[in-house]
Structures are given as structure tokens and as C-alpha cells.
Amino acid sequence: MNVYLIDGTYELFRHFFALPSATDSNGQEIAAVRGVLTSILSMIEGGVTHLGVATDHVVESFRNDLYTGYKTSAGVRHELLSQFTILEDALQAMGVLVWPMVEYEADDALASAAKIAALDEHVERVFICTPDKDLAQCVSGTRVVQMDRRRNVVRNEAGVTEKFGIKPQSIPDYLAVVEDSADGYPGIAGWGVKAAASVLSHCGHLENVPKDWQKWHPSIRKARLLSESLFNAWNDALLFRDLATLRCGVPVFDAAEDLRWQGPHPGFEQQCQRIKTSDLMNRVARLAAKAC
Numbered sequence: 001m002n003v004y005l006i007d008g009t010y011e012l013f014r015h016f017f018a019l020p021s022a023t024d025s026n027g028q029e030i031a032a033v034r035g036v037l038t039s040i041l042s043m044i045e046g047g048v049t050h051l052g053v054a055t056d057h058v059v060e061s062f063r064n065d066l067y068t069g070y071k072t073s074a075g076v077r078h079e080l081l082s083q084f085t086i087l088e089d090a091l092q093a094m095g096v097l098v099w100p101m102v103e104y105e106a107d108d109a110l111a112s113a114a115k116i117a118a119l120d121e122h123v124e125r126v127f128i129c130t131p132d133k134d135l136a137q138c139v140s141g142t143r144v145v146q147m148d149r150r151r152n153v154v155r156n157e158a159g160v161t162e163k164f165g166i167k168p169q170s171i172p173d174y175l176a177v178v179e180d181s182a183d184g185y186p187g188i189a190g191w192g193v194k195a196a197a198s199v200l201s202h203c204g205h206l207e208n209v210p211k212d213w214q215k216w217h218p219s220i221r222k223a224r225l226l227s228e229s230l231f232n233a234w235n236d237a238l239l240f241r242d243l244a245t246l247r248c249g250v251p252v253f254d255a256a257e258d259l260r261w262q263g264p265h266p267g268f269e270q271q272c273q274r275i276k277t278s279d280l281m282n283r284v285a286r287l288a289a290k291a292c
Contacts (some may be wrong), residue, residue, distance in 0.1 A: 001048050001118040001122055001123055001124060001207055001256065002028050002048070002049075002050065002123070002125045002127065002263075003047060003050045003051070003052075003113075003123050003125070003126045003127065003194045003256055004043065004048050004050065004052075004127045004129055004147075004260060005051070005052055005053075005054070005110050005113045005114055005117070005126065005127065005128050005129060006040065006050040006051060006052070006053045006054070006129045006130075007012070007053075007107070007110060007128075007129060007130030007132065007135075008036065008053040008054055008055035008087060008088075008091070008098070008106060009054070009055050009056045009084075009106045009107060009165065010082070010130050010131070010132060011035075011036045011039060011040075011053075012032050012033070012036055012055070012083060012084065012087055012259060013032075013080065014035075014150065015031070015032040015034075015035030015036050015039070016031070016032035016035075016061045016079075016080045016083070017079065017211065018035070019031040019032060019034075019035050019264075021079075022276070024030055024274055024275060024276060026251060028082065029079040029080075029082065029083060030083065030086065030088075030274070030275045031081050032042050032080065032083050033086050033087045033275055034275050034276075034277055034280075036087055036279055037087075037090055037091070037094065037275075037277075038277075038280065038290050039149075040053065040091070040094075040096060041094070041280060041283055041284065041287075044103075044209060044261055044287060045283070045287060048261075049202065049232075049260055050097070050256055050257075050259040050261070051096060051097075051259055051261060052097040052098070052099065052113055052252065052253065052259050053091055053096055053098050053099070054098075054099045054101060054106035054109035054110045054113070054252075055084055055087065055088055055098065055099070055100050055101065055106050056084070056101055056106045057084055057085070057088065057100035057101055057102050058073075058101070058102045059071065059072060059073035059076065059081075060072055060073065061101070061102075061103060061104055061108075062103055062104065063105070063183075063243050065108070066239065066242065066243060067184075067185060067239060067240075067243055069184045069185060069186075069189060070184045070185065070243065071182065071183050071184040072184075086274075087274070088100045089271065090268075090271040090275065092265065093264060093265050093266075093267045093268040093269055093270075093271045094264050094265075094266055094271075094284060095261055095262060095263050095264045095268075096252065096261065097258065097259055099113070099250070099252050101250075102152070104247060104250050107130075107132065107135060107246055108143070108246050108247040108248075108250050109135055109250050109252055109285070110128055110130065110135060110137070110138070110246075111137075111138050111246035111247065111250075112247070112249060112250035112251075112252050113143050113252045114126050114128055114138045114251065114256075115138070115248045116252065116253060116254075116256070117144075117256050117259075118140065118143060118144050120256040122163070122256060123145060123256045124143075125142070125145065126143065126145070127145055127146075127147045127154070128144065128145070128146050128147065129147045129148075129149050130146070130147075130148075130225045131146075131148040131150070131151070132174075133164075133171070133180075134171065134175060134180070134183075134244055134246060135159045135246070136155070136163075136168055136171045136248060136292045137160075137168050137169065137171035137172055137244075137245070138166065138168070138246065139155065139156060139157050139160050139168045141157050142156045142157070142159060142178075143150075146159075146160070159220055163195075164193075164197060164200050165197030165198070165200075165201055166196075167204070169204070169205075170200045170201075170204055170205065171244070172241045172244040172245040172246075173196075173200055173204075173205050173206050173241055174196045174197070174200055175187075175240070175241070175244040176188070176206070176237050176238075176240035176241035176243075176244055177191040177195075177196050177230065177237060177240075178191060178193055178196045179263075180240075180243075180244060182241060183243065183244075185239075185240045185243055186241075187240065188229055188230055188233050188236065188237055190225055190226060190229040191226065191229065191230070193261070195220075195221070195222070195226055198217075198219065198220050198221070199220055199226065200217070202216075202217045202220070206230075206237055206238070206241065209227075209230065211231060212227075213226070213227035213228075222243065247274070263277075263284070263287070263288030264284050264285075264288060268284065269281050
């Protein structure tokens with residue numbers, strides 16, 4: 001079997017900004033929810049049998065306690081935030097396993113799910129469905145891959161190395177020095193993507209970077225300036241790496257078979273009525289009938 005792990009937060013944001021507004025009878029925005037449900041249902045119609053969705057039920061997480069500048073829900077439109085609970089309820093009613101994150105982030109749930117699925121001998125391949133670069137740290141060989149469904153791009157370990165110039169296990173170090181503006185930490189002054197790739201392709205992790213810049217690989221440009229910048233902000237670099245490191249111990253499921261889609265649960269018809277789409281109900285009913 002193949003396992004598909006979907007970034008529900010990314011999908012909700014993507015559909016929110018891509019689709020025209022639509023509201024339910026109470027004036028609640030629902031267009032993005034309909035878009036995500038339709039997208040995931042299309043995956044099942046296309047033959048996907050085992051899947052799970054992670055969401056950021058609350059944007060803030062334990063990382064906000066580690067770094068005050070970390071991303072928050074401030075500035076995110078209410079019309080978008082208010083759809084998370086609706087999406088989670090609708091997916092669960094559709095029979096899809098959902099992990100709504102509060103203490104941790106959706107990315108942590110995806111990393112944890114990928115680790116568990118990869119250990120299951122019945123799983124042939126694990127697809128982490130998100131373009132977010134921090135999930136690249138979970139890619140392993142050709143067994144655990146990252147999939148950008150919108151661009152129809154699948155990236156294995158060789159693909160990660162080709163894109164970033166480093167191996168997956170160096171991604172947290174890379175993000176720590178380059179910056180991750182989406183998550184709210186600034187990186188280390190003077191370190192761009194080329195410098196980070198050049199240094200980490202030789203050193204792997206920050207701890208392996210020699211404090212004496214003259215011992216750096218001769219191909220690394222501006223070694224002295226980069227060294228001074230890194231070691232003058234060493235504690236920040238380690239903190240930012242900690243923020244970028246995904247946690248793999250989030251309880252998500254026990255075995256990959258828990259992810260098998262077996263049809264909708266009672267209440268899905270009511271969810272479809274709420275978001276004004278009888279077509280979804282009909283399509284799910286047809287799939288469930290075939291599954292039986």
C-alpha cells in the first residue's frame with residue numbers, strides 16, 4: 001500500500017485564496033472547506049486507499065514558548081481561521097483520519113505519521129503532501145517522499161539534495177541560518193541559500209562547522225565573514241534550528257491500516273448540507289458502495 005499524508009493547513013490556505021467566496025445559511029465562509037474536501041475526495045476517486053490529514057487547529061504551538069517572534073494567528077483573516085473546525089469535522093465525517101493540532105503543529109503530526117508509516121512493512125511508499133520546505137527533512141530515499149500536488153512534483157532524497165544542495169537531515173540547520181519568514185525567525189545575518197548549501201553540504205550540521213574559518217572547505221566563499229556571523233549568533237542559530245526541527249513523537253495512529261478509507265460516517269450528509277454541496281455526498285456514496 002501507499003500512504004498519503006496531507007497538510008490540511010496548507011490546503012485550506014491554498015483554497016481560501018484560490019476560490020471565490022461562498023457562505024452557508026448563517027453567513028459563515030465555507031468555500032475553502034468545499035475546495036479541500038473536493039480535492040481529497042478526488043484523491044480517493046483516483047485510487048488512494050490510505051490517507052490522513054493534519055491541521056493546525058490552533059496556529060500557536062509550543063514553539064511560541066521557545067521564541068516570542070514565532071508565527072501567530074495575528075493577521076490571519078477570521079474568514080479563514082473559522083473554517084478549520086468546519087474542515088476537521090467534515091473530513092472526519094467523510095471517514096478521513098484527521099489530526100487537529102493544538103500543542104504541536106500540523107507539520108509535527110505529518111512528520112510523526114511519516115515515521116510510523118515508514119516502519120510498517122506493509123507500506124510501499126509514503127507521500128507527504130505539502131510543498132513546505134521544512135517537511136523535506138522527513139524525506140528518506142525513495143520510500144518517504146514529498147509531493148507537491150498542485151505542481152504535480154514528487155521529490156525523493158535525491159530530489160531534495162538537488163533542490164537545496166544538502167541532504168534531508170540538514171534541512172533544520174539550513175532553515176536556521178537562511179531564515180524562515182513564514183514561521184517568523186530571521187536566520188543568521190549574511191547567510192543566504194547558496195552559502196548555507198555550500199557549508200552544510202560539507203559539514204552536515206552546525207556543530208560540525210569549524211570555528212576556525214581557515215579550516216573550512218576551500219570552495220566556500222566569504223568563509224571568514226560567514227564564520228564570524230554564525231559564531232557571534234551561535235545561540236540564536238541553535239534556537240532557530242530547534243524551531244525548524246519537526247517533532248516525531250506526536251500520537252497519530254498505531255498502524256498504517258488505521259488510515260484506510262472505509263466510507264463516510266453518520267453525519268456526513270448533514271455536513272454536506274451545511275456547506276451546500278450535494279454533489280460531494282453523491283460522489284462519496286458511490287465510492288462507499290464500490291468499497292463494499
